[in-house]
Structures are given as C-alpha cells and as structure tokens.
Amino acid sequence: MLQQLPKRPFQLPPPPLSAVNTLTIPPPQTDHIFEHTKDNKQLCDLLLSLTRSRSLPKGLQLHAHFIKSGLQSIPLVSHHLINFYSKTQLPLHSLQVFDESPHRSATTWSSAISSLAQNELPLIALELFRRMLGEGLKADDHIYPSVTKSIAILGRIDAARCVHGLVVKTGFECGVFVGSSAIDMYAKCGETRDARKLFDEMPEKNVVSWTGMIAGYVLLGEDEEALRLFKQALVEDLDVNDFTFSCVVRVCGNSTLLELGRQIHGLCFKTSFDSSSFVGTSLVSLYSRCGIIEGAYRVFKEIPIKNLGLWNAMLIACAQHAQTDNAFALFEQMVSVGVKPNFITFLCLLYACSHSGLVEKGKYYFELMKEYGIEPGHQHYASMVDLLGRAGKVQDAVLIIEKMPIKSTESIWAALLTGCRIHGNTELASFVADKISELGNVGSGLHVLLSNAYAAAGRWEEAARARKMLRDQGIRKETGLSWVEDGNKVHTFTSGDWSHMRTKEIYRKLEELGEEMERAGYVADTSYVLKRVDGEEKNQTIRYHSERIAIAFGLITFPPERPIRVMKNLRVxxxxxxxxxxxxxxxxRVIIVRDNNRFHRFEDGKCSCGDYW
DNA sequence: ATAGGGTTAG
Known part of the structure; x- marks a missing residue:
C-alpha cells in the first residue's frame, strides 16, 4: 500500500477564514435556572440531553452560563459543547469552543474535527487535522474516520492515499471503524479496487464494512460486484441492514431487474426492513422503473414514516407514468403533512408538467419554488425550456434563456433543440445550433442533436461536420438497445438483430403481425430516419428497430395475459x-415500453402518453 | 466518543 503513495504530500487550500470570522457568539443572557445547579456533572448531563434533543436555544443559554461561571475551560465541558454544536449543525461554533479551550485533550481535537467533517466543512476539518499533527500529537482510531470522511466529501484520491499511508504507519488500518470509513473514502474517490483490497485485508468486518463496500460498487456502477458481495453476505449469514437493502434494490432498479428486485423485496419483508423509508424509496423507484406503477403506490402507502426522498421518488414515479394529477395531489399532501419540498421536488413537478404539456401549471410551480426559498437551478430552467419547447412555445423558451440569471448549460440547449425538432422548427434549430457551435467545447450529447438539427434543415455539410467531431472525440452515438426480462434472464436486442436463439420465430411473428397491422391501417412513416438512405432501405431500418424485435419476442414467449415490458435506452x-x-x-396485448425518459403503456391501439412525448 | 444514505434532465 505504501508504495502507492504520492511523492509529495498533498497541499490543501487555506480554510475560508472569512466564514470563521463571522461567527455569532452565544447570546449574552443565561437562564437563571442554571444558577441553582451547582453540580457540574448535572450540568453536563443536561447538556447531553439537550444535544440528543437538538434543543438549540436552551443549549445556547447553558453555554452562556458555562462562560459566565468559567466552567467552559474544563475539558469535559468543552468537549460536550463541541458535540452539541456538531449535532445542531453549527460547526463554526464548535470550532470557536475548540479555539477557546485552554486544555485540549485528544477528545477535544477529535470532536472538533468530527463536527467540521459531519457538517460539510472538510477543508477546515483537514486543516485542523494538520494543525494537530503539527503540534506533535498522534492521530488515533477515533480521529481517522472523520479525516477520511472529509476526504470522501472532497473526492480527492491523492489525499486519500496520503491519509491511508498515515493510517498504515500508525497501525490502525485493520480496525473496523478506520477500515470501514477508509473503504467508503476510496469508493467516494472513485477507486473500488483500493477499497476492495482494504476490505479483503480486514480481519474483522461488520455491517458497515460490508455495506460500505456494496454501496461503493453501486456508486461506481459496478452492479454485478455489488450483487455478488450482497449474495455472499447472505450466504455467510452476516448482518445486513436497511441501508444494505436500499443499495441492492437500487441496483435492481437501475438495471430494471424486476424478478431479482421482487425476491429482494421478499427478503426485506421477512426482515421487516420493508417499512424503512430508505428501502421504500428504492422499492418505489424499482417498481416505477420496471413499469409497475401500482407496485410503487403499494410500497409507498405501506411506509409509516415518509421522508422527503420517499415523497420525491413517488412524485417521479407519477411523472414518468403520466399520472400528472396524482403528482399534484401528492404534492398537496406532502405539504399538508409538513414535509418541506426541496429543489428535486420541484424538478419532479416540472417534469410531470412537461410530460403532459401543462404550461400554466408549470409556470405556477416554477414561481412557487421561490416562495419556498429555492432558487431555480439550471435543471429547473432546462425543465421549463423543455416544457415550453415541447408545447410548441419555442419563442417563450428562448425568452426564458435570455432572461435567466445563470449561464446556459448543455442540458438547456439540448431541451431547446428538442423542442425545435418536435415542432419541425428547423430554422430556429439551425440558428440555435450555430450559436451553440460558436460557444465551442460542446459535449457528446449535444453533437448528436446538432447534427440532427443541421440534417433536418438540409445543411448536410454542417451535419457531417458535427458527426465528424463526434467521431474525432472517439464518441459514437449510443447503440439503440431494447431488453425484455423473462424470469431471471434478460434478453437484449439491437436494431436488426439476428443473434437471438429464436430469431426465426421472432421475424416470422413480425412479418405476420406487420401484414395484419397494414390491414388495420398502419403506414410506415420513414421521415424519422435522418440518414440519407433510399426509401426502401429506410423502410427496412425502421421495421426492425430493437423495440419491435423485443416486443415480438415477448409475443411469442409470454402468456397472453402478461403485459410485455420492454426497456429501451433511447427515445422511441x-x-x-x-x-x-x-x-x-x-x-x-398490453405493451409497456420504457424509453430513456418515460413510460408508454400501449393498450388497444392507444398509448398512455396521449401521443405527447 | 469515532464510519455509511436516494431522486431528475437531452
């Protein structure tokens, strides 16, 4: 491990001292009831209980009393005060108590660093840590977790290796606490291999170590490893908790592994972790992503204590499934039970509006945000542009972009281009495309849209140039994939795929159904193929798009009453x-198709999106 | 005394 350390120790930028200077001192008045209590121990106990109940006003008064009576200089008192301010989310108050305390024990340092790390001030925490080492003090296994957490927040792999080296030198690496938090640190810095090495080397592991490793894999998209480790934990009959379940259910949701997700849901039920709002959130998202909105509702209703994340997950589910009115009703409900919406909540609402073309409602929620003290971020602007663009109000969308106080982002341009494309506004599209091109530094996602915009306007040379830039950057347009789950097996298809075992049957079914569809009035529309190809060729490409092959597979495989659920990575x-x-x-049959951003439920010739997508 | 938390966009 030591060889991997960087030659030079990492340098930290100075802490934001301005923030430290604007500290507010505890209020001058003390409550007279403290005067009657002579016993220091009793006062400390009182402070502890105030910490537990996070009662800030009373704690501030008690602090003032400690200052007045000179008790603050007792190490135990300052230690408890630091912890109190940590839990009440006033890390700079903690720091001030620390600075003013004349006798600092190891616990004083430890609690101060912890307070800063817990309250998202990693740079100040690390600065304090460095000061501590500078004073010749030794770090111990109580301090390291806070240090690793600080580095995890920063995501700095160089710092991570450096601290790990320090830990190795002092011999704490194998402890459960230090080891587990170092695993988390490596994962957050993007290195699952280092994390795993540490994990494997730990002689003793607990739930946190295991969950940390699993969560690390999930974080970095190594889903299979996450599931493998989870399975191993089950086989070895080790402890798992709500967080572990929440992680693995999320994996199932990410990959729409419905069957596996259901089995794990069963396990959650057996261990009664299914009533945890964190597990519930992942389950709601799982069922929603797999196209089973009813399942999502069922889980949602069963969770006794609903937190903000759970409400948001349910809102997204409604938005994805075009249950717009339910989304609005849910919002009313969450507000009425006292849950404060955050910026994601409003993204969900705008997203729901955008999927139903509800321009006025969208504007309403956009304004409502400000009443909740939430500044719209670039995502919200993108959503508004998307909403207006899709609804055909491209000019209004342009106006929003011109008036907004932030710099336009790729997602905002992309939303605008999408609006132009949907409404065939080729002129504005190519104008916008020019503007984006001028800005330079265009990401891969936009090149595709740019190329399409130019192609639609017949500006083939520019279109080709955009495509060339894509190729030059080594980025190719994502291959269209569709997949269907059958039991525990996932069948994946590309466009014109001939590799599946039952290919012949699939294409026979497509031919047969195609004739029937034409008799029913279906005429292929080839205008969606933007490449310059001959009419007949166009017809062939489009007839065998991956989703059709996947649906045909479902038709010949599943019993008639079972809905065919197809997942797709691109837009239909x-x-x-x-x-x-x-x-x-x-x-x-009922056919449910999830494209890259929403669900389409096809039944009896109609789609749930109402052709607005 | 100390470690871990989801959700959205083209």
Whole structure:
C-alpha cells in the first residue's frame, strides 16, 4: 500500500477564514435556572440531553452560563459543547469552543474535527487535522474516520492515499471503524479496487464494512460486484441492514431487474426492513422503473414514516407514468403533512408538467419554488425550456434563456433543440445550433442533436461536420438497445438483430403481425430516419428497430395475459410509437415500453402518453 | 466518543 503513495504530500487550500470570522457568539443572557445547579456533572448531563434533543436555544443559554461561571475551560465541558454544536449543525461554533479551550485533550481535537467533517466543512476539518499533527500529537482510531470522511466529501484520491499511508504507519488500518470509513473514502474517490483490497485485508468486518463496500460498487456502477458481495453476505449469514437493502434494490432498479428486485423485496419483508423509508424509496423507484406503477403506490402507502426522498421518488414515479394529477395531489399532501419540498421536488413537478404539456401549471410551480426559498437551478430552467419547447412555445423558451440569471448549460440547449425538432422548427434549430457551435467545447450529447438539427434543415455539410467531431472525440452515438426480462434472464436486442436463439420465430411473428397491422391501417412513416438512405432501405431500418424485435419476442414467449415490458435506452421513434399502437391493437396485448425518459403503456391501439412525448 | 444514505434532465 505504501508504495502507492504520492511523492509529495498533498497541499490543501487555506480554510475560508472569512466564514470563521463571522461567527455569532452565544447570546449574552443565561437562564437563571442554571444558577441553582451547582453540580457540574448535572450540568453536563443536561447538556447531553439537550444535544440528543437538538434543543438549540436552551443549549445556547447553558453555554452562556458555562462562560459566565468559567466552567467552559474544563475539558469535559468543552468537549460536550463541541458535540452539541456538531449535532445542531453549527460547526463554526464548535470550532470557536475548540479555539477557546485552554486544555485540549485528544477528545477535544477529535470532536472538533468530527463536527467540521459531519457538517460539510472538510477543508477546515483537514486543516485542523494538520494543525494537530503539527503540534506533535498522534492521530488515533477515533480521529481517522472523520479525516477520511472529509476526504470522501472532497473526492480527492491523492489525499486519500496520503491519509491511508498515515493510517498504515500508525497501525490502525485493520480496525473496523478506520477500515470501514477508509473503504467508503476510496469508493467516494472513485477507486473500488483500493477499497476492495482494504476490505479483503480486514480481519474483522461488520455491517458497515460490508455495506460500505456494496454501496461503493453501486456508486461506481459496478452492479454485478455489488450483487455478488450482497449474495455472499447472505450466504455467510452476516448482518445486513436497511441501508444494505436500499443499495441492492437500487441496483435492481437501475438495471430494471424486476424478478431479482421482487425476491429482494421478499427478503426485506421477512426482515421487516420493508417499512424503512430508505428501502421504500428504492422499492418505489424499482417498481416505477420496471413499469409497475401500482407496485410503487403499494410500497409507498405501506411506509409509516415518509421522508422527503420517499415523497420525491413517488412524485417521479407519477411523472414518468403520466399520472400528472396524482403528482399534484401528492404534492398537496406532502405539504399538508409538513414535509418541506426541496429543489428535486420541484424538478419532479416540472417534469410531470412537461410530460403532459401543462404550461400554466408549470409556470405556477416554477414561481412557487421561490416562495419556498429555492432558487431555480439550471435543471429547473432546462425543465421549463423543455416544457415550453415541447408545447410548441419555442419563442417563450428562448425568452426564458435570455432572461435567466445563470449561464446556459448543455442540458438547456439540448431541451431547446428538442423542442425545435418536435415542432419541425428547423430554422430556429439551425440558428440555435450555430450559436451553440460558436460557444465551442460542446459535449457528446449535444453533437448528436446538432447534427440532427443541421440534417433536418438540409445543411448536410454542417451535419457531417458535427458527426465528424463526434467521431474525432472517439464518441459514437449510443447503440439503440431494447431488453425484455423473462424470469431471471434478460434478453437484449439491437436494431436488426439476428443473434437471438429464436430469431426465426421472432421475424416470422413480425412479418405476420406487420401484414395484419397494414390491414388495420398502419403506414410506415420513414421521415424519422435522418440518414440519407433510399426509401426502401429506410423502410427496412425502421421495421426492425430493437423495440419491435423485443416486443415480438415477448409475443411469442409470454402468456397472453402478461403485459410485455420492454426497456429501451433511447427515445422511441415516432414511427415505432405508431406501430406499437397497432401492435397492441392487433395482438390484444398490453405493451409497456420504457424509453430513456418515460413510460408508454400501449393498450388497444392507444398509448398512455396521449401521443405527447 | 469515532464510519455509511436516494431522486431528475437531452
């Protein structure tokens, strides 16, 4: 491990001293009831209970009393005061108590560093840590977790290795506390391999170590490793907790592994972790992402104490499934039970409006944000531009961009271009594209949109140039994939895929259904193919888009009453959308397609999105 | 005394 350390120790930027200087001192008045209590121990106990109940006003009064009576200089008292301000989220007060305390014990240092780390002031925490080492003091296994947490917040791998080296030198690396927090630190710095090495080397591990490792894998998208480790924990009959479940259910949600997710839901039920709001949040998201909105509602209703995240997850679920009115009702409900909405809540609402074309409602929520003291971020502006653009009010969208106080981002431009594309506003699209091109430094996602915008306007040279830039950056347009789950197996298809075992049957089904669809009035619309290809070729490309193959597979595999759930990584093209409506009508099946941002539930020739997507 | 928390966008 030591060899991996960087040659030079990392340098930290100075802490924001200005923040330290603006400290507010505890109020001058003490409560007279403290005067009657002579016993220091009793006062300390009182402070402890105030810490537990986070009663800030009383604590401030008690602090003032300690100052007045000169008790603050007792190490135990200052230690408790530092902890009190840590829990009441006033880390700079902690720091001040620390600075004023004349006799500092190891616990004084430790609690001060912890307070800063817990309250998101990692740089000041690390500065204090450095001061401590500078004074010749030795760090111990109580201090390291706070130090590693600070580095985890910063995500600095160089600092992580440096501190790890220090830990190794002092011989604390194998302890459960230091080890577990170092695992978390490495994962947050993007290094699961270092984390795993540490994990494997620990002689003793607990729930936090295991969960930390699993969560690390999830964080960095190494889903299979996460599931493998989780399985190992189950096989070895080790402790798992709500956080562990929340992590693995999230993995299932990310990859829409419905069957596995259901099994794990069963385990949550057995261990009664299913009533945890964190697990509930992951479960709601799982069922929603797998197209089962009813399941999401069921889980949501069963959670006794609903936190903000759970409400948000349910709101997103409603938005994704075009249950807009439910989303609005949920919002009213959450406000009425006293849950304070945050910026994500409003993103969900705007997202819901955008999916139903509710411009006025969207404007209303956009304004409402400010009443809750939330400044709209670039995501909210992107959402508004998306909403207006989709609803055909592209000019209003441009106005929003011109008037907003922040710099436009890629997502905002992308939303505008999408609006232009949907409404065939090729002129504005190519104008916007020029503007974006001038800005330079365009990300991969935008190049695709730029190229499409130019192509739609017939500006083939610019379109080609945008494509070339994509290639030069080594980025290729994401391959369109569709997948269907059958039991514990996932079948994935690309466009024109011939690799599946049952390919022949699949294409026979497509041919057969195609004829029936044409008799029912389906006409292929090839205008969605932007590449310059011949008519017949266009027709072929579009007929075998991956989602159609996946649906055909579902048709020949699943029993008639079972809805066919298809997941897709890209947007459904207009022609496929029409085609799938006919497919649902001609086959009498329910077909649910999740594209890259929402759900389409096709039934009897109609789609739940109401053709607005 | 000390370690871990989700959700959204083209």
């Amino acid at each position: 093209c207009g022609d496929c959308h029409t085609a799938i409506k006919f497919m649902s009508k001609c086959s009498g």
